[in-house]
Amino acid sequence: MKVATAAYPLDFFESWAGYEDKIFRWVDEAASHGADLLVFPEYAAMELSSLAGADVAKEVETSFHAVSDRMAESNALHAHLASQFNVHILSGSGPVFDKGDRPVNRAHFFAPNGKMEHQDKQILTRCERTPWDMVPGGPLKVFETSLGKIGVLICYDSEFPLLGRALSECDVILVPSCTEALSGYWRVRIGAMSRAMEAQCVTVMASLVGPAEWSEAVDINTGMGGVFGPPDIGFPETGVLAEGALNQPGWTYADVDLDAVAHVRADGGVLHRSHWPEQSPRDSEVTYLPMK
Numbered sequence: 001m002k003v004a005t006a007a008y009p010l011d012f013f014e015s016w017a018g019y020e021d022k023i024f025r026w027v028d029e030a031a032s033h034g035a036d037l038l039v040f041p042e043y044a045a046m047e048l049s050s051l052a053g054a055d056v057a058k059e060v061e062t063s064f065h066a067v068s069d070r071m072a073e074s075n076a077l078h079a080h081l082a083s084q085f086n087v088h089i090l091s092g093s094g095p096v097f098d099k100g101d102r103p104v105n106r107a108h109f110f111a112p113n114g115k116m117e118h119q120d121k122q123i124l125t126r127c128e129r130t131p132w133d134m135v136p137g138g139p140l141k142v143f144e145t146s147l148g149k150i151g152v153l154i155c156y157d158s159e160f161p162l163l164g165r166a167l168s169e170c171d172v173i174l175v176p177s178c179t180e181a182l183s184g185y186w187r188v189r190i191g192a193m194s195r196a197m198e199a200q201c202v203t204v205m206a207s208l209v210g211p212a213e214w215s216e217a218v219d220i221n222t223g224m225g226g227v228f229g230p231p232d233i234g235f236p237e238t239g240v241l242a243e244g245a246l247n248q249p250g251w252t253y254a255d256v257d258l259d260a261v262a263h264v265r266a267d268g269g270v271l272h273r274s275h276w277p278e279q280s281p282r283d284s285e286v287t288y289l290p291m292k
Helices: 016-032 044-052 054-058 060-085 155-159 161-166 182-199 258-267 272-279
Strands: 002-009 037-039 088-090 094-099 102-110 116-120 143-145 148-152 172-177 202-209 226-228 240-243 250-255
Touching (some): 037 172, 037 202, 044 054, 155 161, 155 182, 172 182, 182 202, 240 250
Parallel strands (some): 002 202, 037 088, 172 202
Antiparallel strands (some): 002 250
């Protein structure tokens, strides 16, 4: 299959038609390049808050409610486009209020057959905890699709190996991200590449890019698209299948061979995925030796 991963700039919209047109153009472009799976980044849904006006979009709390209020309409649009263009789409995540009075960070996944599921962020960053007061969402999921088994680790989640291990049956793990600084981008990228190495799978990282001064929540964004695999048999020696240009909006494309994933898992130069259980009990039997 061919994957398309977005370096996505946020826009301020005066009307729903403007938002609808933008999403259509992005999906149309990726589909015209033969993409089967499209990945939008974390917090790409924040541009929905602009539809409620500048005052609402500026403040974190009011913008979160505005995004959540529009999420059903956005989902209907993405579901329609997934069917129209015969593609799978991970839409940009955003705050959703469905667990009491505080929001989760949720990305929705759409299949061309009309089915829709979602993945919530598991581990929150410092700003998501305080001052945003978000809450962790539901459990990790494996989406069994016609393209293979697909999982999602939203941004910070990709930096935790045990979450990656929970998705070790996946052929592809999607990593939608939103990072303000270059250091944040590299933390998520290193996490995505590490998960590809450990699970001997492909990871697909999408990024928000560029300024959005109209939003306190996502005013500065740094990143680019990237597709990574294990640096082993059947994959590039760097592990990098494709990468975009830093802070340059657009799609990054890569061809993903699931036979290569199966082969490297069965007979790679190393077998991280199979050898994972050998860490136990060694990981709990550390001996401290006085050397002073």
